[in-house]
Amino acid sequence: xHNEFSTQNGVPExxxxxxxxxxxxxxxxxxxxxxxxxxxxNGSEGASNDFDPVTIxxxxxxxxxxxxxxxxxxxxxxxxxxxxxxxxQAEFVWVLDPIDGTRLFVSxxxxxxxLIALCHKGTPILGAMIQPVLGEIFVGAxxxxxxxxxxxxxxxxxxxxxxxxxxxxxxxxxxxxAILANGERARYxxxxxxxxxxxxxxxxxxxxxxxxxxxxxxxxxxxxxxDIAALIPIIEAAGGKVTTWQGNPVRxxxxxxxxxxxxxxxxxxxxxxxxxxxx
Amino acid sequence: xHNEFSTQNGVPExxxxxxxxxxxxxxxxxxxxxxxxxxxxNGSEGASNDFDPVTIxxxxxxxxxxxxxxxxxxxxxxxxxxxxxxxxQAEFVWVLDPIDGTRLFVSxxxxxxxLIALCHKGTPILGAMIQPVLGEIFVGAxxxxxxxxxxxxxxxxxxxxxxxxxxxxxxxxxxxxAILANGERARYxxxxxxxxxxxxxxxxxxxxxxxxxxxxxxxxxxxxxxDIAALIPIIEAAGGKVTTWQGNPVRxxxxxxxxxxxxxxxxxxxxxxxxxxxx
Numbered sequence: 001x002h003n004e005f006s007t008q009n010g011v012p013e014x015x016x017x018x019x020x021x022x023x024x025x026x027x028x029x030x031x032x033x034x035x036x037x038x039x040x041x042n043g044s045e046g047a048s049n050d051f052d053p054v055t056i057x058x059x060x061x062x063x064x065x066x067x068x069x070x071x072x073x074x075x076x077x078x079x080x081x082x083x084x085x086x087x088x089q090a091e092f093v094w095v096l097d098p099i100d101g102t103r104l105f106v107s108x109x110x111x112x113x114x115l116i117a118l119c120h121k122g123t124p125i126l127g128a129m130i131q132p133v134l135g136e137i138f139v140g141a142x143x144x145x146x147x148x149x150x151x152x153x154x155x156x157x158x159x160x161x162x163x164x165x166x167x168x169x170x171x172x173x174x175x176x177x178a179i180l181a182n183g184e185r186a187r188y189x190x191x192x193x194x195x196x197x198x199x200x201x202x203x204x205x206x207x208x209x210x211x212x213x214x215x216x217x218x219x220x221x222x223x224x225x226x227d228i229a230a231l232i233p234i235i236e237a238a239g240g241k242v243t244t245w246q247g248n249p250v251r252x253x254x255x256x257x258x259x260x261x262x263x264x265x266x267x268x269x270x271x272x273x274x275x276x277x278x279x
Numbered sequence: 280x281h282n283e284f285s286t287q288n289g290v291p292e293x294x295x296x297x298x299x300x301x302x303x304x305x306x307x308x309x310x311x312x313x314x315x316x317x318x319x320x321n322g323s324e325g326a327s328n329d330f331d332p333v334t335i336x337x338x339x340x341x342x343x344x345x346x347x348x349x350x351x352x353x354x355x356x357x358x359x360x361x362x363x364x365x366x367x368q369a370e371f372v373w374v375l376d377p378i379d380g381t382r383l384f385v386s387x388x389x390x391x392x393x394l395i396a397l398c399h400k401g402t403p404i405l406g407a408m409i410q411p412v413l414g415e416i417f418v419g420a421x422x423x424x425x426x427x428x429x430x431x432x433x434x435x436x437x438x439x440x441x442x443x444x445x446x447x448x449x450x451x452x453x454x455x456x457a458i459l460a461n462g463e464r465a466r467y468x469x470x471x472x473x474x475x476x477x478x479x480x481x482x483x484x485x486x487x488x489x490x491x492x493x494x495x496x497x498x499x500x501x502x503x504x505x506d507i508a509a510l511i512p513i514i515e516a517a518g519g520k521v522t523t524w525q526g527n528p529v530r531x532x533x534x535x536x537x538x539x540x541x542x543x544x545x546x547x548x549x550x551x552x553x554x555x556x557x558x
């Protein structure tokens with residue numbers, strides 16, 4: 001890997017620059033009155049399943065990140081949630097979700113994150129999750145994952161997943177079981193009931209806690225690649241494993257009908273969860 | 280009200296002292312390996328509904344707050360989640376939940392809070408919610424509610440609830456609909472489906488967002504008075520309304536079988552939610 005994308009010695013400089021961009025574009029809009037658009041054309045007032053909010057903060061953050069990438073890496077491609085694809089045939093492609101957890105953002109909760117992945121021929125090789133309110137940068141590549149806090153004096157923390165070996169000891173995250181499809185829900189429910197603790201509503205932050213050793217599983221469905229690409233190198237560099245519900249690697253840049261993701265703190269838990277989800 | 284408990288000019292000094300105590304007792308344990316006890320005697324590994332975690336951080340925080348209260352206000356009573364009741368017949372009683380959202384705490388998410396209420400003859404007259412990771416103190420009494428951030432340079436913020444007037448514009452919080460009882464769930468579900476957006480998993484932080492104008496409703500059941508007493512003066516001083524699902528004031532210090540709470544940003548939304556919940 002290019003040295004400038006290595007995490008061997010901590011957060012790469014380009015990620016720290018991107019974190020500054022994310023903070024500059026998101027924080028002025030957080031906990032402010034916002035015009036909230038609904039991305040679902042047929043969404044109607046008062047039907048919570050038809051409401052997919054997007055704000056000027058989502059759009060401006062992605063636009064600013066794309067500008068930085070185009071300036072610095074003119075040969076690289078970009079795939080972003082808000083502004084789509086450019087130059088996807090490039091060897092290196094950046095995959096961006098400017099605000100993962102827009103519902104959290106518009107509700108005032110500081111658990112949303114800016115997700116940035118660098119993919120090499122469709123495989124995420126560097127990932128970062130940035131939480132500007134807390135000043136947190138979670139980053140991972142290869143075998144080195146870190147949490148840096150740009151606001152506190154906390155030392156740089158090497159991330160390592162937890163080694164619980166049974167579901168009965170495990171903490172499970174999912175954003176909202178109600179958004180699972182019919183065939184998915186029963187399997188998810190069986191997994192949830194097998195775990196010691198579950199939590200809803202954390203979006204990308206749940207994956208960051210798996211990477212950090214404070215949770216063991218994060219299971220979701222209906223994702224797009226930009227919802228998860230950045231989190232894969234972080235979790236895997238910290239010792240975890242991320243696959244589909246069929247146990248396949250999460251790769252590629254194509255649009256998904258319904259991407260199902262299982263992130264686990266270790267191989268043992270991954271196998272136990274997969275045995276329930278892949279039925 | 281005693282001047283020392285007034286919020287007319289911002290956060291009372293005693294609350295700021297209590298926030299320092301809460302930070303000192305919780306932060307050294309947050310995101311650290313912790314011995315987690317299960318408060319439910321019959322709880323078993325791998326049954327998430329039987330797991331009610333408590334940590335040394337919960338216990339030490341309450342003990343330190345009780346010590347401070349006993350030193351400073353020897354005539355006052357105390358009711359706390361971890362160490363129970365003392366001198367409840369006093370005119371003034373402090374109601375404490377040292378860590379509301381222990382499940383969040385042990386999962387690494389910084390949305391838990393230290394809840395402190397001062398009750399006068401059973402009525403909460405001063406409330407504070409403290410989130411030490413973020414450095415936030417939400418406080419309210421009478422007609423003045425505030426957010427002070429002890430870590431950032433953000434100015435003291437006067438809290439005011441949002442004035443959305445229909446459920447179709449509203450954001451609803453609940454911690455977990457699965458913990459509602461049979462008779463409660465259908466009414467809750469109808470309310471959820473009437474709202475524009477719902478979020479799970481925020482515990483006390485959802486109520487703070489109602490007070491702050493970033494959400495409109497928080498609806499829960501199965502609470503004890505220490506889960507909600509501190510939040511009532513904050514929400515009401517910011518312009519909101521908090522009652523039971525029958526529309527009664529939430530008062531008193533007795534143990535509840537199943538306290539049902541409806542917090543709303545304004546009278547109009549409160550009435551609309553009550554029409555669904557009080558069936």
